[in-house]
Amino acid sequence: MARPLTKKKENGSLYVRPPDIEAAIDQAVSEDLSTIVRRSVLCQRNTPGFVPLECLVFLIRDARRRGEEGAMNALMPRLLARCEAILKNKIPQDCVPSTEDLRAELLGEFSVLFAEDDDSDTNQLDFFECRFSSAFFTFRLPFIKRERKRIAPLIYTSGAEEPSDGQVDEEFHATMSKACRQPPSQIDDVFRGSLLRAINALPPDECKAVTLRYIYGFSEESTDPAEITAASLCGVTGRTIRNRLQRGIATLSKQFTKEGKGSTAHESQ
Amino acid sequence: MNHNKTSAMSTDLLYEFSLAKELPDADLLEDFVRRYPEHAGALTDFAIDIVLDAAQGEKEGAEENIGSSTSPAVSRAMSQFQNRRFAVQRERGDTAAEQPADAGVTEQLFADLDRGQFRSLADRLHSNTVFVGMLRDREIDPATMSPGFQRFVADEMKAPLSLVAAHFAADAQIQRGQFYKSEDKPRAMTKLGFEEAVRTSGLTEEQQHFLLSL
Numbered sequence: 472m473a474r475p476l477t478k479k480k481e482n483g484s485l486y487v488r489p490p491d492i493e494a495a496i497d498q499a500v501s502e503d504l505s506t507i508v509r510r511s512v513l514c515q516r517n518t519p520g521f522v523p524l525e526c527l528v529f530l531i532r533d534a535r536r537r538g539e540e541g542a543m544n545a546l547m548p549r550l551l552a553r554c555e556a557i558l559k560n561k562i563p564q565d566c567v568p569s570t571e572d573l574r575a576e577l578l579g580e581f582s583v584l585f586a587e588d589d590d591s592d593t594n595q596l597d598f599f600e601c602r603f604s605s606a607f608f609t610f611r612l613p614f615i616k617r618e619r620k621r622i623a624p625l626i627y628t629s630g631a632e633e634p635s636d637g638q639v640d641e642e643f644h645a646t647m648s649k650a651c652r653q654p655p656s657q658i659d660d661v662f663r664g665s666l667l668r669a670i671n672a673l674p675p676d677e678c679k680a681v682t683l684r685y686i687y688g689f690s691e692e693s694t695d696p697a698e699i700t701a702a703s704l705c706g707v708t709g710r711t712i713r714n715r716l717q718r719g720i721a722t723l724s725k726q727f728t729k730e731g732k733g734s735t736a737h738e739s740q
Numbered sequence: 741m742n743h744n745k746t747s748a749m750s751t752d753l754l755y756e757f758s759l760a761k762e763l764p765d766a767d768l769l770e771d772f773v774r775r776y777p778e779h780a781g782a783l784t785d786f787a788i789d790i791v792l793d794a795a796q797g798e799k800e801g802a803e804e805n806i807g808s809s810t811s812p813a814v815s816r817a818m819s820q821f822q823n824r825r826f827a828v829q830r831e832r833g834d835t836a837a838e839q840p841a842d843a844g845v846t847e848q849l850f851a852d853l854d855r856g857q858f859r860s861l862a863d864r865l866h867s868n869t870v871f872v873g874m875l876r877d878r879e880i881d882p883a884t885m886s887p888g889f890q891r892f893v894a895d896e897m898k899a900p901l902s903l904v905a906a907h908f909a910a911d912a913q914i915q916r917g918q919f920y921k922s923e924d925k926p927r928a929m930t931k932l933g934f935e936e937a938v939r940t941s942g943l944t945e946e947q948q949h950f951l952l953s954l
Contacts, residue, residue: 480756481775508883512806541887544905547821548883551814552806561793575813582821587828598755605758608793609751612786671792682788687766699770704784 472497473529474536477590478597486601488525495526500533504542511549514556524553524603528596532588547585551578557607562615573618577611643724648685669723677719679705680712691716753779754786764790810881810909810931818909822902849899849907850876864896866950871941874932875908882908884934888954 473496476486488496499507499522510520511527527550534542558574588594598606650663670681683689683701692702692709702712757764757772769787773780810818853861862872874880875893882890882905894904932940938951 478752481750481753486759505886514806539887540901540905541890544818544890544909545883545885545887548810548814548818548909549806551817552811555811555813556806571813575816578813578817579820582817583824586821586824589828589832595751595755598759602759602762605762605790606755608790609755609758612789612793667792667794678792679784679788682791683784686791687769687787689766699773704769704773704780706781 473500474533476597476600478594486597488529488600489602492523492525492529492600495523496529499526499530504545508545508549511546511553514553524550524607525600527553528599528603531585532590532596532600535585535588536590543585547582551582554578554581554607557604558611561608561611568622569618573614577614580614581607581610643727644720647720647723666723666727669726670719673719673722676705677715677722680715681719681723684712684716754782757783757786758790763794810883815909819906822906826902849897849903861896865893866947867943868941868947871937871943871951874937874941878908879932880908880934880937881931886934886954889934889951892954 473488473493476488478486480486507522507530511522513521515521516523527546531543531546531550534540534546555574555578558577562570562574584594584596588596595606595610598609646662647666650666667686670678670686672678673681680701683704684691689699689701689704691700691712693700700709700712702709705712753772753776757768761768764787769783772783776783850858858872859869862869865872885908890904890908891901894901897904935952938948943951
């Protein structure tokens with residue numbers, strides 16, 4: 472049984488590792504270091520011998536507690552290399568101009584968490600032993616936001632309150648609504664993936680309105696002031712939300728209708 | 741998302757939100773917004789970022805397996821880790837903390853050895869000059885070396901373990917002051933695994949067994 476985590480939630484309860492992570496840790500601590508190092512290069516969950524990143528974080532912290540510098544120095548490069556693979560996947564080359572610098576900065580700052588680790592309540596590494604992917608996303612997001620803000624501060628012009636004159640394709644609207652309601656297990660669906668990327672590329676206000684309305688499923692507005700809606704979450708009126716939705720969907724509709732026609736023309740050649 | 745707004749609130753709250761479910765849904769967002777209305781804007785922006793991130797490529801855990809070589813970014817991160825760790829240990833009053841090595845110092849680790857000292861080191865390491873040359877040129881992936889081997893090298897070279905580890909973790913290099921006949925400038929090669937390096941250095945069976953048992 473691995474050492475319990477010490478980090479507490481806002482309500483005072485302790486974070487706990489999922490049972491499968493506890494099991495992976497139990498297995499790893501029974502093996503010698505060279506075996507773990509050899510297994511730690513495997514990144515794909517379905518590969519036999521795969522070591523979850525949560526487990527790797529535990530092993531490195533455990534080595535620090537035991538004063539095993541050699542184990543730390545052997546496992547840290549493996550963890551960082553796997554993080555680098557994630558960053559290459561999640562921060563593609565065309566995301567920002569200085570992608571490689573950004574990835575290197577993220578890896579460096581992430582390694583500092585381990586250098587400063589003291590098992591106190593302020594350290595964030597307990598999060599990474601619970602669900603690494605979510606914690607690593609939370610960790611890297613401010614860096615990515617900062618970089619995007621730095622390179623494109625004035626890309627979007629405010630649409631203010633003007634209604635869109637874009638015509639919304641009703642058929643596209645229905646298709647989009649259906650795709651957005653698909654459960655996460657179907658996230659690899661090609662259309663849904665393209666759609667989410669297109670939504671992400673909308674101006675921020677429209678992106679926010681479309682995501683809250685169609686992906687999260689909040690209603691546009693409500694006469695009940697206690698109900699949480701897309702309008703209340705954005706701090707605007709229902710009219711403003713509808714305008715933003717109309718503009719956003721019109722943009723998506725044009726884009727996908729155009730792409731659809733393009734691919735049809737290409738296929739017919 | 742407004743970064744300043746996020747910084748003003750507890751980062752721990754964002755971690756708690758992201759860890760609550762694999763992907764957040766309306767119920768989760770509503771729950772957090774009701775509990776922390778002062779952070780409703782930041783939580784909403786964060787929830788949007790999470791679901792849209794899912795569209796940026798594959799889910800984590802689907803990457804290609806990593807190779808045995810150490811990339812420049814990982815080497816730099818390791819150096820940052822060792823430097824910060826040393827500083828933290830000193831701040832906490834650990835006077836036994838080993839000074840991490842900077843790039844200039846690691847270059848000196850083998851550079852000061854003359855031919856006789858180089859051979860002597862090879863003997864002390866129960867190896868040969870080919871193998872020690874691979875150590876010097878950082879041709880072996882440090883992640884595949886056992887902690888016992890790294891400690892053994894540090895002891896025999898009378899150097900701090902962190903210095904030796906930093907030397908091995910740095911990028912593979914072509915030694916300066918050498919001349920090459922080929923038309924192309926030689927490049928540092930991909931690092932070998934420790935066992936492969938031991939097996940292919942012309943070492944005796946006994947030497948191989950010794951090094952692999954450390």
